[in-house]
Amino acid sequence: xxxxxxxxxxxxxxxxxxxxxxxxxxxxxxxxxxxxxxxxxxxxxxxxxxxxxxxxxxxxxxxxxxxxxxxxxxxxxxxxxxxxxxxxxxxxxxxxxxxxxxxxxxxxxxxxxxxxxxxxxxxxxxxxxxxxxxxxxxxxxxxxxxxxxxxxxxxxxxxxxxxxxxxxxxxxxxxxxxxxxxxxxxxxxxxxxxxxxxxxxxxxxxxxxxxxxxxxxxxxxxxx
Numbered sequence: 701x702x703x704x705x706x707x708x709x710x711x712x713x714x715x716x717x718x719x720x721x722x723x724x725x726x727x728x729x730x731x732x733x734x735x736x737x738x739x740x741x742x743x744x745x746x747x748x749x750x751x752x753x754x755x756x757x758x759x760x761x762x763x764x765x766x767x768x769x770x771x772x773x774x775x776x777x778x779x780x781x782x783x784x785x786x787x788x789x790x791x792x793x794x795x796x797x798x799x800x801x802x803x804x805x806x807x808x809x810x811x812x813x814x815x816x817x818x819x820x821x822x823x824x825x826x827x828x829x830x831x832x833x834x835x836x837x838x839x840x841x842x843x844x845x846x847x848x849x850x851x852x853x854x855x856x857x858x859x860x861x862x863x864x865x866x867x868x869x870x871x872x873x874x875x876x877x878x879x880x881x882x883x884x885x886x887x888x889x890x891x892x893x894x895x896x897x898x899x900x901x902x903x904x905x906x907x908x909x910x911x912x913x914x915x916x917x918x919x920x921x922x923x924x
Contacts, residue, residue, distance in 0.1 A: 703817060704728050704782045705792040706805070707759070708740065709748045711832055711839045711858070711886045712794030712820060712878075717755075718835065719792075719819035721893055726786045727752050730775055731763045740764075740771065743843040743913045744887045747898070754894045754921055760785070776808045783812055790815030796823055797880045825878035829863045835892055842914045843885030844907075848873030851907035854914040858886065887916065896921040 703720055707713045707727035717724055729748045732740040752759035760782050764774035782788055791809055795802045795818050802818065809816040820828065832839060839858040844850065848869050856862055866877040866884075875883045890897035902918035 701789045702787055703790045703792050704788045709751050709887055711888055714888045714891050716792050716794040716819050726782055727757050727759045728778055728782050729761045731761055733765050743885045744916050747916055754896045756895050772804055780812055790817050792817045794820055796820045828878055838890035839886050839888050842887040845911050846875050846883035847910045849910055851905055851912045854905050854912055897924050
């Protein structure tokens, strides 16, 4: 079955890709101009082009103004284009808990007669983080958006020490350690299916109180 992955460059879409990699023929990304988008990951979304090159899969992108609900029409347009161009039978998502996102993507897939594949749905999120380490993903935290989180986390790698810290913050502040509630965003620099890894050359942190982003300003692919 030929599949396209809804790809944000973060840990969940990349892990979903790993789960379905033998059937995946393209990546699909939405670039939202709205940093508060209800649907789409925004920190370092510009990195998807370099990530697609590292993976070796074609990438279809579409820019949206990010207006609530209207952005779904933009998503539907690019999924339809991908279906026709790559003869897709289904779409893979990295959804874990968000019914808001899952329901809307499912409707689009139903309308376009595509199977919606959600390999991470309702997966234990602490377990998911540990599996990323086991599979040798290199993931950095590119955004924090919740009370109890601060700029000290930005740009840091998701290793076992960081997982322990996120779990302790969950107990203290009731956050989701995998960021499924939007508390944390991530960027993947390497994964088992990357042919090359990403090296960050220039970056910037923009943060205030319990909100901030780690911006990758310049990066390159290097041999693994």
